[in-house]
Amino acid sequence: MKNKIINFFNSDVDGIGVVEIILILLVLILLVVIFREQITNIINSVFETINEQVDTLNTP
DSSP states (O other), rough: HHHHHHHHHTSSOOOHHHHHHHHHHHHHHHHHHHHHHHHHHHHHHHHHHHHHHHHHHOOO
């Protein structure tokens, strides 16, 4: 019984297949396309905050 369980976990499930990787990439691309404006706003906000913080460090 123990050997059957070990063989089950050691069977042909060695990794992620190409189809799964393509599906994951498609979902990620779809999410980026759908939320592109929100992502852009967040990135712009982060860079504005960074620039403001750098400016406060540079002022005497």
